[in-house]
Amino acid sequence: MRVIVQREPEDGMKTGLELLCVMRAVLKKIKRRVLVGDKVVVGSIDWVERRGVIENVFQRSSEIVDPPVANVDRLLVLFSMEQPPVEPFMLTRFLVEAESYRIPLTLALNKTELVDEETLFAWKNRLRSWGYEPVFCSVETKNGLDSLAFYLRDLTTVIVGPSGVGKSSLINVLRSDHRATDSLEGDNLFDPISGSKWFEDQRVGEVSTRSGRGKHTTRHVSLLPLLGGGYVADTPGFNQPSLLKVTKQSLAQAFPEIRKMLKDSEPAKCSFNDCLHLGEPGCIVKGDWERYPYYFQLLDEIRIREEFQLRTFGTKREGDVRYKVGDMGVQQAEPRLEPKKHRRQSRKRINQSLLDELDELEDDDDSLDLENDPIIRAIENENQ
Ligand SMILES: Nc1nc2c(ncn2[C@@H]2O[C@H](COP(=O)(O)OP(=O)(O)OP(=O)(O)O)[C@@H](O)[C@H]2O)c(=O)[nH]1
Ligand SMILES: [Mg+2]
Ligand SMILES: [Zn+2]
Known part of the structure; x- marks a missing residue:
C-alpha cells in the first residue's frame, strides 16, 4: 500500500513523501482492513528504500461502502447535461445513496456547453425544487471549475456518478492546468515512489456514440492529491448505486x-x-x-x-x-x-452465504449479471 507521510513546516508549504508499505501480519490475522483514505501508523521505516510497515489503523471519521473509502469529507455527485443526459430517477438514486452516508454533498452538472441557457435554467429550478443548489460546469470550456475547486479544497472528496459524465476528466483538469489560477505553484508537493501513478492523468474514455454513455474507463478507486491541498477519489461510474445502507x-x-x-x-x-x-x-x-x-x-x-x-x-x-x-x-x-462484534461476524457470514447462494443461482440462470450487480459488488467490497 502507498502511504503518504506529510509534513507541514511553518512557511505553510506542504511537503511529503510516499512510502510503499506492507501490513503488519497481526493486522491481517485479525482481518483488520486498510481502506483507501485510512490514516495509519507506520513503523520500521527505511527512508532510503522508502519502505515501511503499517502497524495500526486510526478510527475512521466516515466510511463509504461503494466504493470503499475511509475518512471522506465530501461527496461530489457528478452528472452531465448531455452525453449522457440527466436521467431524473438515476440522479435520485445517486443522491439518495450519497445522502445516506450523512456526509456533506455537492451536486454538479458537467458538459453545460452542450445545452442552451434555457435548459440550464430549467434544470436549475427543477433541482432547487428537489432541495439542491447544483454547480454547473464544463470541463471543456472550464466554466464553473473555480467553484468546484473551492468546494474540494483541503478536503477528501469522492466523486461519484454514472459512466461517461466526466469524473476523470474533471479530476485531471483540477490537478493540472487549473492550478495556475487557483493555487500556489509547487504547493502540496509530494515526492512519489517510482512507479506511482499519482501524478499521472486519469484515463478518460470515449462516450459510445450509440448509447451516449461512457465505457467504464475507470476501474479502481484511487485517492489523488489535489495541487491546492486535499484529496480526491475517482471512482468507476456505475449506473446503479446499491442503496444497501x-x-x-x-x-x-x-x-x-x-x-x-x-x-x-x-x-x-x-x-x-x-x-x-x-x-x-x-x-x-x-x-x-x-x-x-x-x-x-x-x-x-x-x-x-x-x-x-x-x-x-x-x-x-x-x-x-x-x-x-x-x-x-x-x-x-x-x-x-446484539453487540457490535457479533453483528460484524454474522454479517460477514450472511454476505458469504448470499454470495454462495448467488453462485448457485448463477449456474442455472446465466442471465444474472453478477459482476455488475450493485448489491453483490457492495457485499464483495465489505468482505474484502
Ligand atoms: N463535451 C464535453 N465532453 C466532456 C466534458 N467533460 C468530459 N467530457 C468527455 O466525456 C467523456 C467521458 O469522460 P470521462 O472523464 O472518462 O468520464 P468518467 O465519468 O470518468 O467515466 P467512467 O470512468 O466510465 O466512469 C470523454 O470523452 C471526455 O472528453 C465536457 O465538459 N464537455
Ligand atoms: Mg473515469
Ligand atoms: Zn408521514
Whole structure:
C-alpha cells in the first residue's frame, strides 16, 4: 500500500513523501482492513528504500461502502447535461445513496456547453425544487471549475456518478492546468515512489456514440492529491448505486423535500411514529412534489430487498431495525440489540452465504449479471 507521510513546516508549504508499505501480519490475522483514505501508523521505516510497515489503523471519521473509502469529507455527485443526459430517477438514486452516508454533498452538472441557457435554467429550478443548489460546469470550456475547486479544497472528496459524465476528466483538469489560477505553484508537493501513478492523468474514455454513455474507463478507486491541498477519489461510474445502507425507515431522510415538510410542520407530526409517508390520513407529507413517485418506487425496492433478506437469512443487515407487529397490526421498529462484534461476524457470514447462494443461482440462470450487480459488488467490497 502507498502511504503518504506529510509534513507541514511553518512557511505553510506542504511537503511529503510516499512510502510503499506492507501490513503488519497481526493486522491481517485479525482481518483488520486498510481502506483507501485510512490514516495509519507506520513503523520500521527505511527512508532510503522508502519502505515501511503499517502497524495500526486510526478510527475512521466516515466510511463509504461503494466504493470503499475511509475518512471522506465530501461527496461530489457528478452528472452531465448531455452525453449522457440527466436521467431524473438515476440522479435520485445517486443522491439518495450519497445522502445516506450523512456526509456533506455537492451536486454538479458537467458538459453545460452542450445545452442552451434555457435548459440550464430549467434544470436549475427543477433541482432547487428537489432541495439542491447544483454547480454547473464544463470541463471543456472550464466554466464553473473555480467553484468546484473551492468546494474540494483541503478536503477528501469522492466523486461519484454514472459512466461517461466526466469524473476523470474533471479530476485531471483540477490537478493540472487549473492550478495556475487557483493555487500556489509547487504547493502540496509530494515526492512519489517510482512507479506511482499519482501524478499521472486519469484515463478518460470515449462516450459510445450509440448509447451516449461512457465505457467504464475507470476501474479502481484511487485517492489523488489535489495541487491546492486535499484529496480526491475517482471512482468507476456505475449506473446503479446499491442503496444497501438505506432502510425503509431511513429513506425519507434522504429526500430534502420530505425533511423540509416535516420541519415546516413542526411541532405537528405524522400520527404514526414510524410513518413511511405513504399518504395515509394523519401523514404530514403530501404528494404534490415531483419526486414523490420516485420515493414510492425506492421504498418498494427496499421493501422487496428487506423481505428477501429476511426470508433468506431470518434477519436483515446492519443498520436495519427489526419489526414486530404491535397492536392493531401496526409495524413497530425495534433496534437490534446484539453487540457490535457479533453483528460484524454474522454479517460477514450472511454476505458469504448470499454470495454462495448467488453462485448457485448463477449456474442455472446465466442471465444474472453478477459482476455488475450493485448489491453483490457492495457485499464483495465489505468482505474484502
Ligand atoms: N463535451 C464535453 N465532453 C466532456 C466534458 N467533460 C468530459 N467530457 C468527455 O466525456 C467523456 C467521458 O469522460 P470521462 O472523464 O472518462 O468520464 P468518467 O465519468 O470518468 O467515466 P467512467 O470512468 O466510465 O466512469 C470523454 O470523452 C471526455 O472528453 C465536457 O465538459 N464537455
Ligand atoms: Mg473515469
Ligand atoms: Zn408521514
